[in-house]
Amino acid sequence: MxxxxxxxxxxxxxxxxxxxxxxxxxxxxxxxxxxxxxxxxxxxxxxxxxxxxxxxxxxxxxxxxxxxxxxxxxxxxxxxxxxxxxxxxxxxxxxxxARQCDEAGTCWCVNTAGIRRTGKGDKSLICNELIRTNWVDIELKHKETSHYFEALDVAEALTHLFENRYKLQPKYIAAVKYDSPFIQIHLKQNKRCDVDIVDVAYYLEKDVKGDSVFHSDSTLRVSVNGKDLAIENIRVYYVDEKPPVFSMKQLLGDISAVVAMVILPAGFAIILVIILCQRRKYRKIKMERMRETEEPILQSF
Structure with a gap:
């Protein structure tokens, strides 16, 4: 309470x-x-x-x-x-x-990152399990600098950051890729541990956006061989063990929210692209038929 x-x-x-x-x-x-x-x-x-x-x-x-x-x-x-x-x-x-509701009584199911993964319903909605987010992709961008950073040195610095600031064991850092000024970090964790990758991503996002959760020493500092790596932008993507569950109507009507929040599994994404292409094709054919119908009428005048 x-x-x-x-x-x-x-x-x-x-x-x-x-x-x-x-x-x-x-x-x-x-x-x-x-x-x-x-x-x-x-x-x-x-x-x-x-x-x-x-x-x-x-x-x-x-x-x-x-x-x-x-x-x-x-x-x-x-x-x-x-x-x-x-x-x-x-x-x-x-x-x-697993089930979250707002004050109006609208409910939905979420993953372990708190991201909606189903359509919305009333309080009779049943969420049988909390689906785990077992893969987190983080995209970073640092400010322009005259310094040159080796990819291996950047990876080592960020691994040190995750281990010391966020208490994440290095074994959960699947990969760190660097192509100045962009950095990609892949975190993978099949079960919840003392420190969860979802929580790590949330703390990092808050740090980058200048709203650190830490009580003291709240300024994010990344040093590569003694040179500052000033991170200015971040995007976080969550991948679940199971694909999201949306009806076709919900999916087509709310696709922007789904894509923005959750990376769809490859097979599901391909199906979605095909559906959207077919929908555009149908609209195009319908418009062409309308024009064909209108032309004889205009000619008669």
């Missing part, structure tokens, strides 16, 4: 208080208390969930805390899903519940 907004407001104000005795290094959206023994306990803003500050907080819990701040107008509204925002429901473990 969420605390009243007045209480939450007081908690958020306490976050920035200089008198606060302890802080959560990996999550600024927390309120921490220190007991007589010096032990520091931190809880997430917007819930009573205790946060483990030695690792990353799950994306679901972070979104929930951010939504609390949005409700109180502490920060600008941000787009999170399909052109809107939603307050997610999280399991006790911190992961997304």
């Amino acid at each position: 969420e605390p009243p907004l007045g209480v939450t407001l007081l908690l958020i104000l306490m976050i920035t208080s200089s008198a606060q005795s302890c802080t959560c290094v990996t999550n600024k959206w927390t309120v921490c208390d220190q007991d007589a023994s010096g032990n520091c306990t931190c809880k997430l803003v917007g819930s009573d969930h205790t946060v483990n500050c030695s690792t990353l907080t799950s994306k679901c819990l972070l979104m929930k805390a951010e939504m609390t701040a949005v409700k109180l107008s502490f920060r600008p509204r941000v787009k999170l899903l399909d052109g809107g925002i939603y307050n997610p429901e999280c399991e006790d473990s911190g992961i997304f519940k």
Whole structure:
């Protein structure tokens, strides 16, 4: 059960208080208390969930805390899903519940990244399982620089960044490709571990956009052989273990949202392209027939 907004407001104000005795290094959206023994306990803003500050907080819990701040107008509204925002429901473990609903009672199924993967329905919608996002593709672009960077050195620097800042084991970094000024990072993880690749991608995205989740040392710094690599743009793509489930009507009517959020499996994408091509062909034939019908009428005049 969420605390009243007045209480939450007081908690958020306490976050920035200089008198606060302890802080959560990996999550600024927390309120921490220190007991007589010096032990520091931190809880997430917007819930009573205790946060483990030695690792990353799950994306679901972070979104929930951010939504609390949005409700109180502490920060600008941000787009999170399909052109809107939603307050997610999280399991006790911190992961997304398979079914998410908005205040109007519209529901949909999500993956472990919190991205919609089905059509929308009412509260009778059943989401049997939480489909895992087991592959994350990250595209970065750095600012123009006079320095020359070797691809291997860039890969080594980013591997070091992921391991030290985001606590991700290097074995989950499938590949790092560099073609100045663009960087592609492929993360692969078949099951949830102490640090999930979805959470890593969310933290990195926040860092690049200047809205770091870290309480201190919030500025993202990447150094390649002592030279700064200033990252300025990021795009994150999520690939699930199973393809999204949309009816053909939903797919054609909402294709932009689907493609923007989830990379479709190759076979499914090919089928989709064929369908769209056939649809355009049908429209073209229909327009040609209309013109043929109109021409004799015009000639008669």
